[in-house]
Amino acid sequence: MKLIVDMNLSPRWAGWLVNAGIEAAHWSELGANNAPDSEIMTYASLNDYVVLTHDLDFSAILAATHGKKPSVVQIRADDVSPDVIGLQVIAALGQMVSELEAGALLTIDPNRTRMRLLPLTWSLD
Template structure:
């Protein structure tokens, strides 16, 4: 599985993910650091990466566009460094491997992990 770290996350995540067997790149190494979230979303979908972010806008974009890919993992915490949240991310990647391959929005915080299969239905429509 290939993981794309958004600009708002430290490159310190890359060795943590690599040690757990995941290929990871930071957006700054593959794209324009000032790119829009839409550009990053499209790049990840085209190149079959899962986006890992601290930015809630990716979930909003997925809902607005009814996109089925890419999968997005959102981390919701004050401390977003690997020492604090690394074990939770690795556990989520292992638990939701199948869902991440087909399209899912995962939200991780200190107390729980939630997964929502894509596409995210609009209000008033059934999945």
């Protein structure tokens, strides 16, 4: 598994992930700093990356397009520093490798981790 760290997260995340044995690059190393989220999603999908973000727009794109890839990992916390929530993110990534490789939305907050398989479907039950 390899990750693109979105612009809304510190470039330190890439180094943190690499030190944990996870291939990762900050988007600023791969594309334009002002690229729209849709460009990041397309790049990730074409190059088999998982997107790590603090932005809800990526899950909205997945929901609107019924996309099966790329997988998205959302950090939902007030402090998104790798020093604060990095170990929880790395643990969740390790537990969900096969799901993320197949296509999933993983949401990590300080109190819990939730995973939904892609494509996202909504039930009115």
